[in-house]
Amino acid sequence: MKFVIQRDLLMESIQHVMKAISSRVTIPILTGIKIEATPEGIKLTGSDSDVSIESFIPKEEDGIMNVEEITPGSVVVQSKYFPDIIRKLPLKTLEITTDEKFQVTITSGGSEFHLNGQDAMEYPQLPVMHTDNSFELKNDLLKELIRQTVFAVSTVETRPILTGVNMRIDDQHMHFVATDSHRLASRKIPLENDQSQLSFNNVVIPGKSLAELNKIIDDNEDEITISVTENQILFQTKHLYFLSRLLDGNYPETSRLIPEQSKTTVLTKTKELREAIDRASLLAKENRNNVVKLETKANDRLEISSNTPEVGQVTEEVTTDSINGEDLKISFSAKYMIDALKIIQEDYVKIDFTGAMRPFIIKPNENDQILQLILPVRTY
Amino acid sequence: MKFVIQRDLLMESIQHVMKAISSRVTIPILTGIKIEATPEGIKLTGSDSDVSIESFIPKEEDGIMNVEEITPGSVVVQSKYFPDIIRKLPLKTLEITTDEKFQVTITSGGSEFHLNGQDAMEYPQLPVMHTDNSFELKNDLLKELIRQTVFAVSTVETRPILTGVNMRIDDQHMHFVATDSHRLASRKIPLENDQSQLSFNNVVIPGKSLAELNKIIDDNEDEITISVTENQILFQTKHLYFLSRLLDGNYPETSRLIPEQSKTTVLTKTKELREAIDRASLLAKENRNNVVKLETKANDRLEISSNTPEVGQVTEEVTTDSINGEDLKISFSAKYMIDALKIIQEDYVKIDFTGAMRPFIIKPNENDQILQLILPVRTY
Structure with missing residues (x-):
């Protein structure tokens, strides 16, 4: 191999495939990066079995030569050293060659590295996907869907299915839903006409895979192709191939959790509320649940407070735009509420409460695509 | 107290005094920040016994009111919560009041915090300095002196005196010297006329104190006043008072370590050499000493190399401006060499070797104020 x-x-390609590489894998060769040179260009692969990422650098693109002097071949290099070496090379171009003993030579200017490589034949083959369940989304929309749900997945393995985001088609919409059983975040988008044949409801993508995918895809309007099979999902752009296994098991039916009526409705400024709750939780830092109390007051005001006897207490007063319905005293995790408010870009947020012991709903005002739910904490 | x-x-003042506060102190009240309100302004104090920092906010400065409604008094607040609270308050001004039980109330807009404070009378008194050994330096020069030496102090406590930087007057110069016994960094500056009465040679300032001081002082040409006594040093600007204890013991005589002759002299580009050594050390990451070999070659070239059999090997070739004297093969710590080259701003560096087993000297070309020394590692 030479190029x-x-x-x-x-x-850039190395940084992409590194997102899939973990030092804690059972197959040692997966700690490496596979490099393949073909007459069309260079392909890099990284994988931890759960997620596999391929990044392709075409030989030529838009009339610009990216890769020259290609002699086809392949090798696996140690991911612990390779990225640092490439980043620190002195010139803007470099040459990589291998010999029959998988010795990799990297040269650039006065630098010459010889690395012990491994036979690429020993690297596991990535599965080939066959499916009709394919559709396209714009990069920026996919990033939104991820950002607005993935934070709510469970981080504990007691119910593994909850560590993923459920993607399903329902009622002419595609839904992304995540819950850790204490809170839920969901985002839906209407299906486009050419997506009407799509059908799946128990697709559960590991939250970790989506978080990595979100780091790799650019925030633009390019299309990404998503293909779903029984146990895998593939996200594919022009030069990137991101394959993740799906989680086994049935995702819980979440729609029944969402209260249909509301006893107290608050309309207020998103950022102001978030900052007040953030401050109210400051003294409760060491308290794992980070619980704050919220109480409706006269003249459309909210009082948010917390009390940590050994440190002190804090009271925040927020003047809302409106509070309708019953008076309310409720306690909840400040962290969950801040997480929920952070992903709302709209200036105003609407919160529907159904009493101190019932889950409450957070929505951007005048935007039905986002719905979040938080379970209160029993303190009163 | 009120203001x-x-x-x-x-x-800003909180951030300054926090630099002296540690959670690992034997006197519990020192985990707090002392706040004193006087008719002239507000003074904050932080201390860990070794370093004490006072920051003063004058009531009025350049015709601008900084502090209003002052009722004198004092209190100690917990440093774990106070900075976050102040940073996150909703308005640009805030009010602090205390009651007779040392309860601190902080209000700003709709925010109201009540913190348990402590009696400031229980906070240790800072020592008062009496000395004639005082002089002034410009902030940016002091920062240079620190930056160019402090990295070379010892980080192990086997010889505590070496964890400090030695400041001494000698030969009409002020010298800053640090060594961990494997390398040495020194910087000298000529004394100004009004400093000719100064006299000290065994002042050893803890490296940790200097590193913190460097973070606090601005990089400008304002003057900082430095006062030295038997066991303490005070750095004082208009509104800042930085007091550090000095290290006990005699600093070793370092001037004898510096070879007076040279057998091989290399003149080369600082940055190019640093980057080549950095790359040559990449595969030796796990090797604690991070040793690389340097060898002179024909045509004024240097070869820098390292070999880690299980990973691979690297060879860097550097074309120097000149190599004079004997041929040389020498091994040394890449980390020490990179540290030394990093603080040299000059484009060219001169290295004087006296054989493979003798310390070598690194200097900026045409600048005698900086001198660094590194002990080689025996590998050949």
Whole structure:
């Protein structure tokens, strides 16, 4: 194998595939990066079995030569050293060659590295996907769907299915839903006409996979193709191939959790409320649940407070735009509420309460695509 | 105590005094920040016994009111919560009041915090300094002196005296010297006329104190006053008072370590050499000493290399401006060499070797104020 390549392009591809590489894998060769040179260009692969990422650098693109002097071949290099070496090379281009003993030579200017590589034949084959369940989304929309749900997945393995985000088609909408059983975040988007044949409801994508995917895809309007099979999902852009296993098991039916009526409705400024709750939780830092109390007051005011006897107490007063319905005293996790408010870009937020012991709903005002739910904490 | 203050000014002072506060102190009240209100302004104090920092916010400065509604008094607040609270308050001003039970009330807009404070009378008194050994330096010069030496102090406590930087007057110069016994960094500056009465040679300032001081003082040409006594040193600017204890014991005589002759002299580009050594050390990451080999070659070239059999090997070739004297093969810690080259701003560096087993000297070309020394590692 031999090729001469632009350092920045190689570096970008390395950073992409590194997102799938973990030092804690049972198959040792998966701690490496697979490099394949073909007459069309260079392909890098990283995988931890759960997630596999391929990044392709075409030989030529838009009339610009990215890779030159290609002699096809492949090798696996140690991911612990390779990225640092490439990043620190002195020139803008570098040459990589291998010999029959999988010795990798990297040269650039006065630098010459010889690395012990491994036979790429020993690297596991990625599965090939066959499915008709394919659709396209714009990158920025997919990033929104991820950002607005993934934070609510469970981080404990007691119910593994809850560590994923449920993607399902229902009622002419695609839904992304995540819950850790204490709170729920959901976002839906209307299906486009050419997506009407799509059908799935128990697709559960590991939250960790989505978080990594979100770091890799650019925030633009390019299309990403998503293909779903029984146990895998593939996200594919022009030069990137992101494959994740799906979680086994049935995702719980979450729609029944959502209260249909409301006893107290608060309309207020999103940022102001978030900052007040953040401050109210400051003295409760060491308290794992970070619980604050919220109480409706006269003249459309909310009082948010917390009390940590050994440290002190805090009271925040928020003047809302309106409070309708019954008076309310409720306690909840400040962290959950801040997480929920953070992903709302709209200036105003509407919160529907159904009493101190019932879950409450947080929505951007005049936007039905986002719905979040938080379970209160029993303190009163 | 009561006052109304600009949040940003208070925050800046808090950040300064926090540099002296540690959670690992034997006197519990030292985990707090002392706040004193006087008719002239607000003084904050933080201390861990070794270092004490006072920051003063004058009531009025350049015709601008910083503090208003002052009722004199004092209190100690918990440093774990106070900075976050102040930073997150909703308005640009805030009010602090205390009651007779040392309850501290902080209000700003709709926020109201009640914190349990402590009696400031229980806070240790800072020592008062009496000395004629005082002089002034410009902030940016002091920062240079610190930056160019403090990295070379010892981080192990086997010889505590080496964890400090030695400041001494000698030969009409002020010298800053640090060594961990494997390398040495020194910087000298000529004494100004009004400093000719100064006399000290065994002043050893803890490296940790200097590192914190460096973070606090601004990089400008304002003057800082430095006063030295038997066991303490005080750095004083208009509104800041930084007191550090000195280290006990005799600092070793370092001037004898410096070879007076040279057998091989290399003149080369600082940055190019540093980057080549950095790359040459990449595969030796796990090797604690991070040793690389340097060898002179024909045509004024240097070869820097390292070999880690289980990973691979690297060779860097550097074309220097000149190599004079004997041929040389020498091994040394890449980390020490990179540290030394990093603090040299000059484009060219001169290295004087006296054989493979003798310490070598690194200097900026045409600048005698900086001198660094590194002991080689025996590998050949």
